[in-house]
Amino acid sequence: MRPLGAARWRLTFAVGQARRQNAVVTIDDEKRAAAEAAAALVQDGMAVGLGTGSTVAYFLPALARRQLRLRCVATSPATAAAASALGLAVEPFDHLARLDLAVDGADQVAPDGWLVKGGGGAHTRERIVAAAARRFVVIVSSDKPVAALRPPVPVELVAFGLPATLARLGDVRLRDRRSPDGGVLADWFGPLDDPAAAAARLDATPGVVDHGLFEPSLTSDVLVAGAAGVEHRRVGGPVDRSP
Numbered sequence: 420m421r422p423l424g425a426a427r428w429r430l431t432f433a434v435g436q437a438r439r440q441n442a443v444v445t446i447d448d449e450k451r452a453a454a455e456a457a458a459a460l461v462q463d464g465m466a467v468g469l470g471t472g473s474t475v476a477y478f479l480p481a482l483a484r485r486q487l488r489l490r491c492v493a494t495s496p497a498t499a500a501a502a503s504a505l506g507l508a509v510e511p512f513d514h515l516a517r518l519d520l521a522v523d524g525a526d527q528v529a530p531d532g533w534l535v536k537g538g539g540g541a542h543t544r545e546r547i548v549a550a551a552a553r554r555f556v557v558i559v560s561s562d563k564p565v566a567a568l569r570p571p572v573p574v575e576l577v578a579f580g581l582p583a584t585l586a587r588l589g590d591v592r593l594r595d596r597r598s599p600d601g602g603v604l605a606d607w608f609g610p611l612d613d614p615a616a617a618a619a620r621l622d623a624t625p626g627v628v629d630h631g632l633f634e635p636s637l638t639s640d641v642l643v644a645g646a647a648g649v650e651h652r653r654v655g656g657p658v659d660r661s662p
Contacts, residue, residue, distance in 0.1 A: 447477075449560035449644035454478035456642050456649045457522045457558045463487045466515050468548035469502055470523025471495040471541040474558050478522055483507055492518065494544040495599045512548070521552035525633075526573075528557065528564045528643070532635025532654045533614040537573030540596065540604045543629040546637070554639040561645040568614055571606035573631040574621060578603050584626030602628050 454477035461467060461482060469475065471494045479498070482489075483505035492512045493499035502509045523545055527535040534557065536542050549555040574591070575598045576584050585591055590608040598604055607630070611617050618632040641652040 444646045446560045446562060450474040450558075451477045451481075451644075452649050453558040453560065453642045453644040455481045456644075456651070457556050458482045458485060460554075460556060460640075461485065461487060461489070461520060461522075464489070465519040466490045466492070466517070468518045468521030468523075468552050468555075469493045469498050469507075469509070470521065470545055470548070471498050471539045472524040474524035474560065475522065476501065478558060479505055479507065490515065492548060494523070494548050495539065495541040512551075516551070518548065518552040520554045520556065521548045522556045522558060523549065525557050525559050525563055525641075526631070527568050528559055528641055529568050529614070530564075530566070532638055532641075533568055534633040534638065535568055535572055535631050536633055537575075537631030540573065540575075540594070540598050542573050542631040543575050543602065544599055546629055546633065549633065549637045555637055556640045556642065557638055558642045559644070561643060564643055568611040568632075570608040570611060572609070572611070572617070572621070574605050574607050575602040575628040575630070576605055577626050577628060580626055584624065587624050587626070588621075598628075 450473060454474060457478055458481035467489050469491055475498060479502050489508060491502055491507050491509045492515060493502055493509050499509050525534045525536050526538045536545055581603060588607055591605050594604040596604060609617060614632055618630065618634065621627050621630040635654055638654045641654060643650050643652065
């Protein structure tokens, strides 16, 4: 995966009224701008994956305002409830084998395209939805891009044999809530100087359901909002993962 340098960024959207009035652009303004930019990518008739988190919370009303005919799949009960309340057609992920587009946030975005996700505890479902999408779009505010990924990495664990799993993982701290599917949530504080090696270690650990290290090949676009507008990073797509 080649580095995603500044030359590959393209200005696409203004932050909006706050910028036009020379007001302070807040993180919430940035999240809203990134979400609206992503909503503009959705086309009528699409099957759309809906992520989880504070930035997606701005994406849902932006998408609903477009009044498109869509089939939506949500990565958490909270997203499903919010989307349904806005009039979006949400269905269980039982009948669709492929999604046209999925949109989600991220906790960290590295220059080479690696992501840390799962602050909201839905990373297992989020990976399933991202992998099923022909185009996976990540929306973030300006505080999410980092020079290098840093701990922790969210993990979902099987409750059976939990002490043994925790011992194998080493530096890991349990959360006080469960995943949308009832899994044990925790944060792993292992080294991330080599994200691929860290992901491979977590993948190989018995008792780990999934983790929040998302490889660059999953992502098609990253939309990062800042004071100057929303910059559009093309990572690998659109990526058609059809057989």
